[in-house]
Amino acid sequence: MTDVGAHAATSLHFKDNTKAALADANLQNALKFVEVNFIARRREVADKLPEFEALRDSARDIKDHTLAHLDLYLEAYERRVVEQGGQVHYAVTGKDAQRIILDICRKLGARTVTKGKSMVAEEIGLNDFLAAHGITPIETDLGEYIIQLRHEMPSHIIAPAVHLTKAQIEDDFRRVHTHLPRDRNLVEPTSLLAEARAVLREKFLAADVGITGANFLVAETGSSVVVTNEGNGDLTQTLPKAHIVLASLEKLVPTLEDLSQLLRVLARSATGQEMSVYTTLSNGPRRPGDPDGPDEYHVVLLDNGRSSMLAGTFRDMLRCIRCGACMNHCPIYHAVGGHAYGWVYPGPMGAVLTPSLIGIDKAGHLPNASTFCGRCEEVCPVRIPLPRMMRAWREREFEQHLSPATVRTGLGVWSFFAKRPRLYGFATAIAARLLGLAGHARGRFSWLPLASGWTRHRDFPTPQGGTFQAQWKRRELSSSKAAQPPRLGPPP
Amino acid sequence: MTPRELILATIRRSLGVTGTEGPRQLEVATRLAGHPKGVVPARGQLPAAARLDLFVRMVEAAAGTVGRAAEPADIPATVAAFLRGHNLPLAIRHGDDPLLSAVPWARAAALEIRRGASDGSDLAAVSHAFGAVAETGTLVLVSGADNPTTLNFLPDVHIVVVNASDVASDFETVMALLRGRFGAGVMPRTVNMITGPSRSADIEQTLILGAHGPRKLHIIVVGEP
Numbered sequence: 063m064t065d066v067g068a069h070a071a072t073s074l075h076f077k078d079n080t081k082a083a084l085a086d087a088n089l090q091n092a093l094k095f096v097e098v099n100f101i102a103r104r105r106e107v108a109d110k111l112p113e114f115e116a117l118r119d120s121a122r123d124i125k126d127h128t129l130a131h132l133d134l135y136l137e138a139y140e141r142r143v144v145e146q147g148g149q150v151h152y153a154v155t156g157k158d159a160q161r162i163i164l165d166i167c168r169k170l171g172a173r174t175v176t177k178g179k180s181m182v183a184e185e186i187g188l189n190d191f192l193a194a195h196g197i198t199p200i201e202t203d204l205g206e207y208i209i210q211l212r213h214e215m216p217s218h219i220i221a222p223a224v225h226l227t228k229a230q231i232e233d234d235f236r237r238v239h240t241h242l243p244r245d246r247n248l249v250e251p252t253s254l255l256a257e258a259r260a261v262l263r264e265k266f267l268a269a270d271v272g273i274t275g276a277n278f279l280v281a282e283t284g285s286s287v288v289v290t291n292e293g294n295g296d297l298t299q300t301l302p303k304a305h306i307v308l309a310s311l312e313k314l315v316p317t318l319e320d321l322s323q324l325l326r327v328l329a330r331s332a333t334g335q336e337m338s339v340y341t342t343l344s345n346g347p348r349r350p351g352d353p354d355g356p357d358e359y360h361v362v363l364l365d366n367g368r369s370s371m372l373a374g375t376f377r378d379m380l381r382c383i384r385c386g387a388c389m390n391h392c393p394i395y396h397a398v399g400g401h402a403y404g405w406v407y408p409g410p411m412g413a414v415l416t417p418s419l420i421g422i423d424k425a426g427h428l429p430n431a432s433t434f435c436g437r438c439e440e441v442c443p444v445r446i447p448l449p450r451m452m453r454a455w456r457e458r459e460f461e462q463h464l465s466p467a468t469v470r471t472g473l474g475v476w477s478f479f480a481k482r483p484r485l486y487g488f489a490t491a492i493a494a495r496l497l498g499l500a501g502h503a504r505g506r507f508s509w510l511p512l513a514s515g516w517t518r519h520r521d522f523p524t525p526q527g528g529t530f531q532a533q534w535k536r537r538e539l540s541s542s543k544a545a546q547p548p549r550l551g552p553p554p
Numbered sequence: 555m556t557p558r559e560l561i562l563a564t565i566r567r568s569l570g571v572t573g574t575e576g577p578r579q580l581e582v583a584t585r586l587a588g589h590p591k592g593v594v595p596a597r598g599q600l601p602a603a604a605r606l607d608l609f610v611r612m613v614e615a616a617a618g619t620v621g622r623a624a625e626p627a628d629i630p631a632t633v634a635a636f637l638r639g640h641n642l643p644l645a646i647r648h649g650d651d652p653l654l655s656a657v658p659w660a661r662a663a664a665l666e667i668r669r670g671a672s673d674g675s676d677l678a679a680v681s682h683a684f685g686a687v688a689e690t691g692t693l694v695l696v697s698g699a700d701n702p703t704t705l706n707f708l709p710d711v712h713i714v715v716v717n718a719s720d721v722a723s724d725f726e727t728v729m730a731l732l733r734g735r736f737g738a739g740v741m742p743r744t745v746n747m748i749t750g751p752s753r754s755a756d757i758e759q760t761l762i763l764g765a766h767g768p769r770k771l772h773i774i775v776v777g778e779p
Contacts, residue, residue, distance in 0.1 A: 095759045113595045120592040127585075133565045133573050134582040142739060152557040204765060205756035221756060228758050251757040259766060266766075267674055282586050283741045293752040293767025296707045300744070311561070316582070317589035318732070322725035326595070333755070336612065337690040340767065341747040349743050353649070353671035354704045355697060365561045373568035 071420050073404030076427035083398040092225050093399050096218075100390035103334025104441065114330065121327045122445045124320045125312075125381035128281075129372060135281040135314045136363070142284025146346035148359040156186030159364045163188065163273065163306055166360055167197050170304055172270035178288060178295035179203035180275025181219055181384060182310050182364055184406045185419070188273070199273075200265045202294035204258055211238050217400030217408065220332050220386040225399045228254065262294070272298035272356070276309035277383065278324060279361075282317040285343040286361060289328060293340050304358035305344065311368050312380040324383060327443035332385035371418055375454045379414050381444040388438035388448060394431050403428055410438035410448045417455050426464050429455035487531055494525040501525075587738075591726050598689035598723035602779035605688045609721045610775075612691025616750030617763060618771040623715075625777065626653060629680075630662035632774050633713055637665075637678060640770070642711060647672055651682040651700040654715065671702035672709060679705035683716040684735075685728045690749055693773065694728050697744035706746050712768040714748075718779040 072079060083089055108114045128135055140150045153159035159182075167175060175192060177183065177199055189199040189210065201210040205222035209215070211234045216222030223231070232248045235257055248254055274295050278287040286307040288295040299305040315321055329335040348355035371380055389395040389409025400408030405425070407415050413428040429452040438448040459465050460473070479486040501507050501524030509517050516522055527533060555563070566573050600608060610620045623632045637644055645666035648654045659667045672679060681701045683693045693714050697703045706712060722728050736742060752767030763769055 092758065099759045111595060111597070113593050116593045117595075124592070130569065131578060131582050133562050133569070133571070134579060136562065136565075138582065138586060146741070152561050154557050154560055158557060202766065203756070204754045208756065221759070223756050224759070226757075228760075231757055251760045252762050254757055255754060255762045255765060259764070262766065263674065282589060283739055285741060285745075291752070292754050292765035293707050294765070296703070296746070297766055300703050300707065311565075316585050318729040319589045319591050319726055322729060323592040325725070326593075335749075336616070337692055337747075337749040339616070339748065339750050339752060341692075341749075343741060343745040343747075345741040345743055345745075347743070349698070351699050352697060352743060353699050353702045355743050363561075365564070369561055369564035369568055371568075372565060 071405040071416075071424055073416060073420070073425040073428055076402060076404055076431060079402035079404055080398045080431075083402045088227050088230060089225050089399050092227050093396060096221075096224060096390060097396045100334065100386075104331060104387060104390070105334075107330045107334045107336060110336075111326075111330070114327070117323060117326050118443050118445055120323045121383075121443055122381060124315055124323055125383075125444050128314050128316060128320075129312065129377060129380055132311065132314065132372065135316060136311065139279055139281040139284055139314060142281070143346065143359075143361055144284075146284055146359075147349075148284070148346040148361060151360060151362045153362055153364045153366075156364065156366050159186050159308065159362050159366075160188060160191045162362050163308065164192065164195055164197070166304065166306060166358075167192070167271050170270055170358070172197055172304075174198045174200060174265065174269050175271045175273055176200050176202050176266055176269040176298045176302065177206070178272070178274035178290065178298045179206050179222070180273070180308055181216075181406060182275055182308050183273065184216060185310075185366065186308075186364065188308070200262070200269065202262050202266065202298055203290070203292060204255065204294075207258060207262065208234060211235075215401065215406060218386060218389060219384050219407065219409075219411075225401060266294075266297040266301055269298075269302045271304045271306060272300075272302040273306045273308060274299050276307050276313050277328065278315050278321055279309055279313045280316075280318060280321055280343070281314055283343070283345060285321075285345050287321060288342050288344070289325070289338045289340070290342075291333070291335075291339045296340055296342055299342075299344060300355060302356060304360065305347075305356040307344070307359075307361045308364065309361065310364045310366065312382075328383055328385055331387040331441065331443040367419055376414065376418050376451060378446050379411070379418065379451060381446055382411055382415070383444060384411075385443055387441040387443065388446075391437040391441050393433060393435060393437075403431075410452070411446070414446075414448055414451045414455065422455060422459050422462065423464055426455075426459045429453075429459070487529070490529045491532060494529050498525045589729075594724050594726055595689060598687070600688070600723065602719075605723055606718055606721050606775065606779045609686060609688040609691055612688065613750070613771075613773055614691075616691050617753070618691065618750045618773060620773045620775060623774050623776045626657050627661070629657045629715060629774060629776065630659050630665060633680060634662040634665050636713065636772050637711075640711070642677055645676070646678045646680050646713070647676045647705060647709070648680040648682075649699055649701045649705065653682050654680060672704040674704075674708045676705075676709045678711040678713060679709040680713045680715065681705050683714050683720065684745075685731055686716050686721045687723075687725055687728055687747075688721055689724050692725075692747050692749045694732075695746045695748065696732075696742040697746075698742055703744050703746065706748065707752075707767045710764070710768060711770045711772065712748075712751075713772045713774065715774045715776055718775050718777045721775070721779065 208223040217225040276286040347359040417425040506521040647668040751771040754765035
């Protein structure tokens with residue numbers, strides 16, 4: 063089980079988190095953009111590529127193949143990195159990774175560290191750890207920079223500050239960039255970006271160490287691959303004395319051809335771009351004759367429970383390439399945003415991954431925060447069966463007696479009837495009839511016993527006609543009468 | 555047990571393998587050596603002229619701009635015209651790239667030429683791309699003294715020269731060319747694939763160009779495909 067560092071998970075308080083999120087006007091304003099922009103952009107760019115669905119199959123198969131041979135691909139990858147002058151460090155836990163990175167920084171006498179966006183760094187709480195040990199970490203992705211100023215976690219895995227409005231960001235910049243004139247104009251996003259660019263340019267040039275994540279690791283060539291739109295990942299790794307890549311084990315792919323397949327689905331699924339602006343393959347430290355680039359190149363490979371996930375129900379989750387499409391299409395995420403999930407990974411992928419990493423006892427609400435509408439699985443570029451795995455977590459939660467008493471009692475009553483189909487049909491028919499009679503005049507209920515959780519927010523419609531099962535039975539009967547007898551044998 | 559051994563042992567226990575199984579090793583070795591292609595989109599599979607047209611369209615869709623030069627000797631005039639057109643100082647920096655070094659820069663009077671890596675003070679840099687991908691309008695640049703990586707990211711304006719004949723249909727073609735140039739499994743320190751100028755949409759998802767890297771990306775296609 064992972065050490066969550068200073069970023070303590072609040073997943074246990076999901077229900078309170080959602081209430082706060084629904085009441086937060088700024089958040090609700092910011093979230094409007096997610097639903098509109100991400101979905102339309104992905105749709106448009108996917109429609110332009112006839113092979114997109116076939117590429118999703120290909121991406122899934124590549125990740126499955128790699129996971130099934132992960133030990134061997136890891137060894138092959140490591141050999142290539144070492145041959146090209148890099149060093150590979152293995153971290154069993156988040157704490158181990160923190161320590162390894164701190165040691166590298168200390169050996170170099172590093173004071174400031176620039177960082178490319180890395181969800182794994184968030185997972186291990188790297189910034190707080192480095193700061194506590196006298197090293198100043200500077201996030202350089204614009205979204206990450208903004209949330210670092212606010213001491214927040216990302217609310218989205220590719221758009222960390224998607225929960226904020228530009229007015230909030232302006233306030234933060236005025237609060238922190240006190241060396242700049244007070245009367246400067248920061249109303250437009252362009253002026254906010256220009257200010258961040260200028261402030262961070264100085265930091266890039268002054269940093270001693272650059273830390274990036276990796277979208278992929280290529281076993282064939284020992285490459286770490288970083289995909290960005292801003293170019294911050296490149297300045298982070300090119301300018302300082304050392305480049306540290308922090309990556310989890312499952313980022314591996316076998317070859318450059320496999321990488322090409324995954325790149326074709328990543329940007330399209332994530333931001334709706336044909337291709338992100340910068341895709342960078344890094345293969346070690348500065349070579350003889352190189353006029354720029356880092357003198358040292360380190361890869362910190364983090365396990366943090368993933369090697370155990372390979373064994374069971376949740377192995378498919380390790381295919382995830384962190385595009386964020388699942389949360390972009392999730393009605394729950396649209397309503398409450400990412401922070402409500404209470405830890406680093408929000409949305410459907412977080413609802414499956416977070417219990418694996420911090421325990422179902424701490425994150426049991428997350429797999430329950432789903433309508434099972436299935437849109438996440440429909441858009442997942444590596445076809446992870448997210449609803450099925452959320453259901454698997456619900457089952458485990460129930461088996462471990464972690465679900466609340468009211469839920470267990472309710473499920474008990476329901477299962478009593480469900481196991482007795484005749485009684486179930488009889489009881490639901492009576493209930494539907496009674497409700498139909500009682501609500502006949504108004505057509506709806508504004509209050510119902512045992513259903514106040516529903517009726518507090520909206521009316522409950524009065525049932526009309528028979529139960530679903532009764533109606534279905536009638537329909538089957540009438541259609542079988544009307545149907546032609548099936549034709550036997552091949553057509554003439 | 556070292557952390558490395560522990561992680562490998564846990565992976566193998568989870569997968570139910572020992573790591574010494576011949577067929578598994580063979581499958582991995584075969585894939586690494588054979589690097590089979592997956593699904594390659596039909597979009598880029600075009601005759602040379604149409605492929606170059608697609609490349610230009612995709613670059614422009616990614617907010618880059620494209621100019622043409624009939625031969626390397628025309629590059630200085632093209633670069634100077636671009637800089638003047640954007641009201642930029644007539645100064646560029648480039649590396650030791652053979653093509654760029656052979657360009658008769660003096661033909662563009664008043665164009666100041668600096669050489670080598672950038673320290674962040676340059677407004678414009680010129681690089682020579684290893685190749686390009688028509689499918690997405692992507693440039694492929696490799697690091698080294700010829701084309702220092704800092705030139706790709708620090709200047710405000712990045713001008714990239716690419717030979718028309720180096721514009722490939724798809725990523726797989728360029729990957730094969732990299733293998734051919736540097737050897738199987740060996741890579742230059744950095745390979746930069748660049749599609750348009752730097753941008754961010756982190757503030758209310760408003761797309762703005764020029765986040766940390768170049769605000770403008772101008773490509774000069776040299777020669778005929």
